[in-house]
Amino acid sequence: MIHASAIVDPAAKLAEGVSVGPWSMIGPEVEIGPGTIIEPHVVVRGPTRIGANNHIYQFSSIGEATPDLKYANEPTRLVIGDHNVIREGVTIHRGTVQDRSETTIGNHNLIMAYAHVGHDSVLGDHTILVNNTALAGHVHVGDWAILSGYTLVHQFCKIGAHAFSGMGTAIGKDVPAYVTVSGSPAEAKTINTEGLRRRGFSAESISQLRRAFKIVYRQGLTLDLAMQRLESMRQEAPEVQLLIDSIRASERGIVR
Structure with missing residues (x-):
């Protein structure tokens, strides 16, 4: 051998x-x-x-x-x-x-x-x-994350579980769990819906995560206020906990 x-x-x-x-x-x-x-x-x-x-x-x-x-x-x-x-x-x-x-x-x-x-x-x-x-x-990369070709990740960044980056993305801040990013510098686009479907997440779970994404990225809230609203979702949508944890673990700030 x-x-x-x-x-x-x-x-x-x-x-x-x-x-x-x-x-x-x-x-x-x-x-x-x-x-x-x-x-x-x-x-x-x-x-x-x-x-x-x-x-x-x-x-x-x-x-x-x-x-x-x-x-x-x-x-x-x-x-x-x-x-x-x-x-x-x-x-x-x-x-x-x-x-x-x-x-x-x-x-x-x-x-x-x-x-x-x-x-x-x-x-x-x-x-x-x-x-x-x-x-x-x-750099820390969470379970099931996918980084597309020519993705560049700056030192000390964290990529959350189930996150996805588009081709040629330049990541200089932390990417929360479930989030799709692209661009240079990276910008958050949506939830990694296709990846979650392939891994067996239910339609209801994906819907809840889309709602959570909008709270963080689409409603113009401060991050502290967005986190309060995410916390209120945990009982009805336990999968949101991973998103909460990844944001709280951020030391560089998250991609917005």
């Missing part, structure tokens, strides 16, 4: 069933879980832990040290979960001690060609980063 031309450091730990293609390099302090496939010409540096049944395609650089000028070769890490697909030319950097000391990728994510995940970023589960999406350092 390990090609003769691959370079695997003796200190690396590869579980049973790991496949490493020709001319790939696996460094020390790397752990790779069972069933993971490393295609040709991949570089994996440590400390990095990769879970089970991932598929990493050619020319990707996984676990490299960040170019952040604050980084002074401290022993930071990258942790990748299970069942992720990382396509051609993806770059994922380890963390820095100034933040979490760890970059974290969850489970069942699709990171498409030439995307970049910067230091200390966190991806949840079931996210999609489309080709050439770039996350600066310290």
